Amino acid sequence: MSISNSEIAKILYEIGEYLAMQNVPFKPRAYEKVALTIEELEEEAGDIYKKGGLKALEEIPGVGVSIAEKIEELLKTGRLKYYDSLKKKTPVDLQELTRIEGLGPKSVIKLYQKLGVKNLADLEKAAKAGKIGNLEGFGKKTEENILASIGFLKKGEGRFLLGNALPLARMLEKRLAKLPEVEKAVVAGSVRRRKETIGDIDILAISKKPEKVMDYFTSMPEVARIIAKGETKSAVKFSSGLDVDLRVVPEESYGAALNYFTGSKDHNVALRKIAIEKGWKLNEYGLFNATSDKRQGKMIAGKTEEELYRTLGMDYIEPEMRENTGEIELAQKHQLPKIIGYDDLQGDLQTQTDWTDGSDSIENMANEAIKSGLKYIAITDHTKRLAMTHGLDEKRILKQMGEIDRLNKKFGGKITILKGTECDILKDGSLDLPDEILAKLDVVGVSVHSNFNLPRAEQTERIKRAMANPHVDILFHPTGRIVQKREAYDLDIDEIIACAKKTGTILEINASERLDLKDEHIRKCVEAGVKMAIDSDAHAAAQFLLLEFGIAQARRGWATRNDIINARPLQKMFGYLKK
Ligand code: DGT
Ligand code: CA
Ligand code: CA
Ligand code: ZN
Numbered sequence: 001m002s003i004s005n006s007e008i009a010k011i012l013y014e015i016g017e018y019l020a021m022q023n024v025p026f027k028p029r030a031y032e033k034v035a036l037t038i039e040e041l042e043e044e045a046g047d048i049y050k051k052g053g054l055k056a057l058e059e060i061p062g063v064g065v066s067i068a069e070k071i072e073e074l075l076k077t078g079r080l081k082y083y084d085s086l087k088k089k090t091p092v093d094l095q096e097l098t099r100i101e102g103l104g105p106k107s108v109i110k111l112y113q114k115l116g117v118k119n120l121a122d123l124e125k126a127a128k129a130g131k132i133g134n135l136e137g138f139g140k141k142t143e144e145n146i147l148a149s150i151g152f153l154k155k156g157e158g159r160f161l162l163g164n165a166l167p168l169a170r171m172l173e174k175r176l177a178k179l180p181e182v183e184k185a186v187v188a189g190s191v192r193r194r195k196e197t198i199g200d201i202d203i204l205a206i207s208k209k210p211e212k213v214m215d216y217f218t219s220m221p222e223v224a225r226i227i228a229k230g231e232t233k234s235a236v237k238f239s240s241g242l243d244v245d246l247r248v249v250p251e252e253s254y255g256a257a258l259n260y261f262t263g264s265k266d267h268n269v270a271l272r273k274i275a276i277e278k279g280w281k282l283n284e285y286g287l288f289n290a291t292s293d294k295r296q297g298k299m300i301a302g303k304t305e306e307e308l309y310r311t312l313g314m315d316y317i318e319p320e321m322r323e324n325t326g327e328i329e330l331a332q333k334h335q336l337p338k339i340i341g342y343d344d345l346q347g348d349l350q351t352q353t354d355w356t357d358g359s360d361s362i363e364n365m366a367n368e369a370i371k372s373g374l375k376y377i378a379i380t381d382h383t384k385r386l387a388m389t390h391g392l393d394e395k396r397i398l399k400q401m402g403e404i405d406r407l408n409k410k411f412g413g414k415i416t417i418l419k420g421t422e423c424d425i426l427k428d429g430s431l432d433l434p435d436e437i438l439a440k441l442d443v444v445g446v447s448v449h450s451n452f453n454l455p456r457a458e459q460t461e462r463i464k465r466a467m468a469n470p471h472v473d474i475l476f477h478p479t480g481r482i483v484q485k486r487e488a489y490d491l492d493i494d495e496i497i498a499c500a501k502k503t504g505t506i507l508e509i510n511a512s513e514r515l516d517l518k519d520e521h522i523r524k525c526v527e528a529g530v531k532m533a534i535d536s537d538a539h540a541a542a543q544f545l546l547l548e549f550g551i552a553q554a555r556r557g558w559a560t561r562n563d564i565i566n567a568r569p570l571q572k573m574f575g576y577l578k579k
Contacts, residue, residue: 003046003074003075003078003221004044004046004168004171004221004222005038005039005041005044005045005167005171006039006167006168006171007074007222008038008045008071008074008075009035009036009038009039010035011074011080011083012031012032012034012035012038012067012070013031013032013035014083014094014095015031015082015083015086016028016029016030016031016032016035017094017098017105018086018087018089018090018094018105019031019086020104020105020106021090021094021105021106021108021109022109023106028105029359030062031067033062033359033540033542034060034062034063034067036540036542036543037060037061037062037063037542038060038071039167040167040542040545041060044171045057045060045071045075046075048060049071049072049075054068054069054072057071057072070082070083078221090109090112091118092108092109092112092117092118092119093118093119093120094108096119096120097111097117097119097120097123099153099484099485100120100123100146100149100150100153101145101149101482101485101486102142102145102146102149103146107137107138110135110137111123111126111132111135114135115131115132115135120150120153123146123150124147124150127143127146127147127150128147130143132146148487149485149486152484152485152486152487153484153485158199159197159198159199159484160197160198160199160242161196161197161483161484161513162191162194162195162196162197162198162549162552163513163546163549165191165198165201165242166191166194166549168201168242169187169191169201169203170187172185172187172201172203172244173185173186173187173203175220176203176205176213176216176217176246179212179213179216181207181208181209181212181213182205182206182207182213183205183206183207183208183251184205184206184254185203185204185205185206186203186204186205186258187201187202187203187204188202188203188204188258188261188262188263189201189202189245189261189262189263190202190263190264192262192319193262193263193264193319193320193322193323193556194319194320194549194552194553194555194556195556196483196515196518196553197483197484199243200242200243200244200245201242201243201244201245202244202245202247202261203244203245203246203247204246204247204248204249204254204257204258204261205246205247205248205249206248206249206250206251206254207248208250210231210232210248211231213246213248214229214230214231214234214246214248217234217236217246218234218236220236222238222239222240223236223237223238223239224236224237224238224239225237227243231248232247232248232249233245233246233247233248234246247261247284249284249285251303252286252299252302252303253284253285253286253302253303254302254303254304255301255302255303255304255305255306255307255308256282256283256284256285256286256287256301256302256308257284257285258305259271259305259308260283260284261284262319262322263322264322264323264324266323266324267317267322267323267324267327267328269324270324270328271312271328274312274313274328275287275312278312278313280297280300281297282308282312285299285302286299286300286301286302287299287300287301287302287308287311287312288300309331313332314328314331314332314334315331315334315336316331317331317336318339318555320339320552320555320556321336321339321555321556321558337526337558337560338560338561339554339555339558339559339560340551340554340555340559340560340561340563340564340567341551341561342548342551343373344551344561344564344567345374345534345547345551345564345566345567346374346375346376346566346567346568346569346570346573347374347375347376347377347378347566347570347573348369348374348376348377348378348535348536348538348544348547348566349377349378349380349418349420349443349445349474349508349533349535349565349566350378350380350420350422350445350474350476350508350510350533350535350536350537350538351365351369351377351378351379351380351535351536351537351538352379352380352381352382352389352422352537352538352539353365353379353381355379355381355390355392355396355400356381356382356386356389356390356391356392357382357386357388357389357390357539358381358538358539358540359539359540360540360541362379362400362403362404362407362417363407363410364541365377365379365538365541366407366411366415366417367541368541368542368544369415369544370414370415372544372545372547374415374544375415375416375569375570376415376416376417376418376566376570376573377415377416377417377418378417378418378419378420378442378443378445379400379404379417379418379419379420380420380421380422380443380445380476381397381400381421381422382422382424382449383397383421383422383423383424383432383433384424384432385424385426385432385449385450386424386449391424391432392421394433394434394437397421397433397437398437398440400419401419401440401441404417404418404419416570418442418443419440419441419442419443420441420442420443420444420445421433421438421441421443421444421445422445422446422447422476423438423444423445423446423447423472424446424447424448424449424450425446425447425448425449425462425463425466426450427450427451427454427462428462428465429461429462429463429464429465429466430465430466431446431466431469431472435469435471438469438471438472439471441471442574443473443474443577444471444472444473444474445472445473445474445475445476445508446466446467446469446472446474446475446476447475447476447477448462448463448477448480448489452480452489453489453490454489454490455490456490456491456492457492459489459490459491460491460492460495460496463475463478463491463496463499464495464496464499467496467499467500467503467505468499468503470578471578472505472578473505473506473577473578474505474506474507474508474533475496475500475505475506475507475508476508476510476535476537477508477510477514477516477537478493478496478507478508478516478517479491479493479516479517479521480514480516481514481515481516481518482513482514482516483513483514483515485513488516493521493524494524497521497524497525497528497530498528500525500528500530501528501529501530503578504578505578506530506531506532506533506565506576506577507525507530507531507532507533508532508533508534508535509522509532509533509534509535509550509553509554509557509559509564510535510537510550511534511535511536511537511546511547511548511549511550511551511553512536512537512543512546512549514537515549515550515553517532517553517557518553518557519553519556519557520557521557522553522554522556522557522558522559523557523558525557525559525563526557526558526559526560526563531563531564531565531576532554532559532563532564532565533564533565533566534547534550534551534553534554534564534566534567535547535550535566536550565577
């Protein structure tokens, strides 16, 4: 068996970062883009290569001869000489160091050359000794931020981003399902509940020959260590540090086992209590009409989850809602909300293009959006204050509007491209574009990109002032959090939600690694009747795939289709924006 897509992607991505450190032009972006494409391929690169050789690899978008040959080398030997030599030249733990918010490849190389920083421990030592603050291009502020970010990272240690785990979990699901001994393989645990970070991946398989399945599972190429290996249960550690659990169950227990291993634990405990109250017993093998542990009793449900919930006297509960925070009581009363579905989005209201810091043209973005099944997208490039992104000033945004008119004609209704902006909120809550320009746009999004450290009251007032502008439709990434990277800025979220209600401003569920509205915030919005938008914040065409994670978050916050404006057709969606 060969190396997986996500491993190939990781290496290509790192090559891009090494090249960026050496100030090589253009190539870093190309590698990053290819890495994303490979990661999201439906088919394993190994299979593509087996079927069509080098030529077939070259047909993958963005892959030229030179990258195709590198993938070939990886598939054949599991190694890549070019990558090894890049790594040797700069012996820094790039992956670890770039997890620090604000540290890109270029700062990493500087820190290595000037201070010999190779890893996180070195970085922490240098920052604590005040050496980074004295470095040209860094300063005291950066040093403080680095220390804060290290602290934050340490807190989340041992957990992985859902965005990284889900593709891997799906690949494992597929691999196992292909084995002749396996009738079914599915992901359970926190991955199935789509928690934003996960402790490990749990997989459940139905098989009559578990030994074979376990042999296969424990000898996969990613496995660095076997933690446990048994007939029904095995656990392995991948070289990436991620643990994976596999349970094999007989078909008649599938529903009960899936329910048990999906969790959450609190949800399970509550279900078991209900079973006991009815004089039954619930475990991972099924629901039985006996209370004593010794007497097995007769199995009365357990083949499917639907049957299990029904027999317990309640409606089926979606995995994203299973946290025992009120869902069980609603299911018993048949009053569960019908949460938004994964196919329900009709548009995307935040995307960036090569007019600023995105990597694709408006036309490419629109084409990809069509492929992703979207009916409309808003182009929301940054504004001039974000100079490093080449943010748009009045003149360029007017020019962009003209370009969008031209493209809308060209697409002839296949998709509607909306004129928008991600307008910077300045320190005092005023905006980076004048009202006359905002008035000409279809969708005005605003966001905070600076002065993250204002005192709570001042930060809250600043954002509220922006929301009060009658042209402002959506508050983009409302809290500034980046999962496992950066805390939210200090602000009163309840006041922001109240202000959204009062001013009719939409709050964004940002689907990228930000996910700054947490599930609990989304539930508050739903209860308050504040509408939300789920946006990819795509900076490249491939990133529309991120929308799935925004939908997952919305589902964890119990949002229905009616709560999400871009789950509505274009004209309906317009109805939710300020006039
Ligand atoms: P994670 O991995 O920390 O992100 O969270 P989970 O929910 O995936 O937890 P994990 O992997 O420890 O266990 C998977 C599921 O198995 C969990 O959601 C519920 C079930 N489970 C594990 N331990 C217990 C337990 O002691 N009691 C009950 N009722 N269920 C358990
Ligand atoms: Ca787990
Ligand atoms: Ca587990
Ligand atoms: Zn951007």
